[in-house]
Amino acid sequence: MTPLEFTLLAFVLSIAAGFVGSLLGLGGGIIVIPALTLLLHVNIRFAIGASIISVIATSSGAAAAYVREHMSNLRVAMFLEIATTTGAISGAYLSGHIRPAALFLIFGTVMALSALQMLRHNERDSTAPVPPDRIANRLRLHDRYYDPNTGQVVAYRVTHSGLGLILMYLAGGVSGLLGVGSGAMKVLAMDLAMRLPFKVSTATSNFMIGVTAAASAGVYFARGDINPFIAAPVAAGVLGGALAGSHLLGRIDSARVRGFFIVVLLIIAAEMLYRGYASW
Amino acid sequence: MVNVPPNHPLAIDPHSPVHKVEIMLSMILRTGVIASLAIILAGTIVRFAHHHDYLDSQSQLDDLRSRETFPHTIGAVLTGVGQGRSDAIIAVGLLLLIATPVIRVAVSIIAFAYERDLVFVLLTTFVLGMLILSFLLGRAGG
Numbered sequence: 076m077t078p079l080e081f082t083l084l085a086f087v088l089s090i091a092a093g094f095v096g097s098l099l100g101l102g103g104g105i106i107v108i109p110a111l112t113l114l115l116h117v118n119i120r121f122a123i124g125a126s127i128i129s130v131i132a133t134s135s136g137a138a139a140a141y142v143r144e145h146m147s148n149l150r151v152a153m154f155l156e157i158a159t160t161t162g163a164i165s166g167a168y169l170s171g172h173i174r175p176a177a178l179f180l181i182f183g184t185v186m187a188l189s190a191l192q193m194l195r196h197n198e199r200d201s202t203a204p205v206p207p208d209r210i211a212n213r214l215r216l217h218d219r220y221y222d223p224n225t226g227q228v229v230a231y232r233v234t235h236s237g238l239g240l241i242l243m244y245l246a247g248g249v250s251g252l253l254g255v256g257s258g259a260m261k262v263l264a265m266d267l268a269m270r271l272p273f274k275v276s277t278a279t280s281n282f283m284i285g286v287t288a289a290a291s292a293g294v295y296f297a298r299g300d301i302n303p304f305i306a307a308p309v310a311a312g313v314l315g316g317a318l319a320g321s322h323l324l325g326r327i328d329s330a331r332v333r334g335f336f337i338v339v340l341l342i343i344a345a346e347m348l349y350r351g352y353a354s355w
Numbered sequence: 356m357v358n359v360p361p362n363h364p365l366a367i368d369p370h371s372p373v374h375k376v377e378i379m380l381s382m383i384l385r386t387g388v389i390a391s392l393a394i395i396l397a398g399t400i401v402r403f404a405h406h407h408d409y410l411d412s413q414s415q416l417d418d419l420r421s422r423e424t425f426p427h428t429i430g431a432v433l434t435g436v437g438q439g440r441s442d443a444i445i446a447v448g449l450l451l452l453i454a455t456p457v458i459r460v461a462v463s464i465i466a467f468a469y470e471r472d473l474v475f476v477l478l479t480t481f482v483l484g485m486l487i488l489s490f491l492l493g494r495a496g497g
Contacts, residue, residue: 078409139384160485285456297493303445
C-alpha cells in the first residue's frame with residue numbers, strides 16, 4: 076500500500092465509522108478504532124490518538140447546533156465536567172502505562188457492554204416525582220427545553236448530582252483510557268441517575284464530550300500518540316460521516332438498523348477480545 | 356449543524372443574556388471545527404505535493420504509520436511550520452481542534468463572571484485548570 080492509498084482508505088473507513096456511529100448514537104470512536112487496528116494494522120496507541128481527535132470534531136460540531144437550540148443544559152455540563160476531565164486525565168495517564176494487549180481486552184469489553192446496553196429499552200416512568208437534591212438547587216441546575224416533536228416547552232428538575240459526578244468520573248476515565256467519547260455512559264448517568272429528559276441528556280452529553288476528549292487529547296498529543304499522518308484522514312472522515320448520518324437519522328427504520336448493527340458490534344468486540352488474548 | 360427553527364420559543368429571544376452566551380459558544384465550536392479541518396486538509400495537500408514518491412512507492416508506509424518522529428511539542432510544531440513541514444501544519448490543525456473546547460471553557464468563565472455567578476466561575480476555572488494540566492502531564496512522560 077502506498078501512503079496515498081492508506082490515506083484514502085483510512086478516510087473512507089472513517090466516513091463509514093462516523094456514519095454508523097451517528098446512526099447508533101455511539102460516536103465514531105468505538106467503531107473507528109477496531110477499523111484502524113484490525114483492517115489497516117495501525118498501532119492501537121495511534122488509533123486511540125486519532126480517534127480522540129475525531130471525537131472532539133464530531134461532538135463540537137453537534138454541540139454547536141444543540142447549544143443554539145437551548146437543548147444542552149450548560150450548567151449541568153459545566154458542573155459535571157469537573158468529574159469528566161479529572162477522569163479523562165486519569166484514564167489517559169493510565170493508558171500510557173499498560174500493555175497494548177490489555178487495551179484490546181478492555182476495549183472489547185467496553186464495546187460489548189455498549190452493544191448490550193443498546194438492546195435494553197428505556198422504560199422509566201418520567202412522571203415519577205424527582206427526589207429533591209440540595210446541590211442541584213444550590214447550583215440552579217433545573218431548566219426547561221423545547222421539544223420540537225410535541226411543540227411544547229418542558230420544565231425539568233435535576234437530582235442525584237453527587238451520584239452523577241461519580242458516574243461521570245468513570246465515563247471520563249473510559250474516554251481517556253480508550254480514546255472514545257463514552258457518550259453512552261454520559262447519557263446513562265444523566266438520563267437514569269440525574270433524571271434529565273433523554274433529549275437533554277443526549278445534547279448535554281455531546282456538549283461535554285468535546286471537553287472530556289480535549290483533556291485526554293492533551294495527554295496523548297504531548298506524549299506523541301497523535302500521529303498527524305493517521306489523525307488527519309480519520310478526523311475529517313469521521314466528522315463527514317457523522318454529519319451525513321445525522322441528516323439521515325430521522326428517515327430510516329431505526330429499530331431494524333439497530334438490531335443489525337448490534338450484532339456487528341458484538342462480532343467486532345469478540346475480535347478485539349481475541350486479539351488481546353492472542354497477543355497477551 | 357442545523358439552524359434554529361424560526362419559531363423556537365426558547366432560543367429566539369435575542370435579549371436573553373443566556374441565549375447570547377449560547378450563540379457565542381455555538382459560534383466558537385463551529386468556527387474552531389471548520390478552521391482546524393481546513394488547516395488539516397491544507398497540510399495533507401502539502402504532504403502529497405512535496406513527496407511525489409508517496410503516490411506510488413510502497414516503502415514509506417510502515418515508516419509513516421509507526422514512526423514517532425512527528426512534532427509533538429508546541430515548540431517543535433512551530434519550528435516545523437517555519438520549515439514548511441506538512442506534519443507540522445497538520446499538527447497545528449489538530450492542536451486548534453483540541454483547543455476549541457478549551458476556548459469554549461475559557462469564554463464560559465467570562466460569561467459566568469459577567470453574570471456574577473461566583474460558584475460557576477470557580478467550577479469552570481477548575482475545569483480549565485485540568486485541561487492545562489493534561490498537557491503538562493503528557494509532557495512529563497505520562
